[in-house]
Amino acid sequence: MAAWRAFLMAHARIARALEAELQAEQGMSLADYEVLLQLARADERRMRMSEIADRMILSRSGATRVVDRLERSELVRRISCESDRRGAWAQLTDAGYRRLRGASPTHLRGVARHFWDKIPADELDRLRESLESVAEECPRD
Amino acid sequence: MAAWRAFLMAHARIARALEAELQAEQGMSLADYEVLLQLARADERRMRMSEIADRMILSRSGATRVVDRLERSELVRRISCESDRRGAWAQLTDAGYRRLRGASPTHLRGVARHFWDKIPADELDRLRESLESVAEECPRD
């Protein structure tokens, strides 16, 4: 049980610290950052709404609202899907890409300081494996 | 970086699953459960508001509101502090204790199924150590 509490504790503290740093230095939320990052890595820098929801572990309405916000800041644009007219793509704009690149040093430094650096390298790898298997087998909705 | 993403992923999925199960079977949120649990373990089953905020990694106003909710359900009562009249205790009521005991099997089963059981016992221990050190050294506000 101690491991579980440590897990919750670590998550809460790190997430809060990263959020605060990103907000202070870059005026961006962690959620927004993560979405921009996923989009930047995606093919043609675009993803379907539901894909965003899945990767972010967000409800579908949650995805709608994140993209709403990002679209208002012109970091992302919506493109309706040709092949399935119910669907929509969210695509990273150039401004969005620049914004992401601008913010990433802050984020990477934060993750390093609060997470990587505290964990021995060999343990980091085992930890990744364990957590991946935990996430993998967890009910997907 | 993969370790960090796995960490986020695992947290999001497990927390969501536990929340859903607890809500479905016991009509209780995870946040409320955790507060009741901390209170049950505390001396005289009571804690100061700010202590609750710290342990839950919540803002002070957040703590006020959780206790508001629990007080409305009569699972907790507020007692003004004798020695520092600005302060307040939140104390678990008997009903609150029964509610906690009623809900704990659901929660424990969930943590076991989604977390413990997926991680080899020896790794679980190393993981706890790593995460504790991570949480420990994280800026406390």
Added chain:
DNA sequence: GGTGTATGATTGACTTCGCAACTATACCAC
């Protein structure tokens, strides 16, 4: 003892997110 600052808790305004309901489109069966 009076003044100034720090601290515990609460409140109001706001943001974010989930659920349930809804719309629009796709797909399947006949």
Added chain:
DNA sequence: GTGGTATAGTTGCGAAGTCAATCATACACC
């Protein structure tokens, strides 16, 4: 094609949490 069901996304509403401001009390210093 028509009807029924499933899926993609959005929207209204409510729940929960934050920040900044506020109030009351404590504490320190002169």
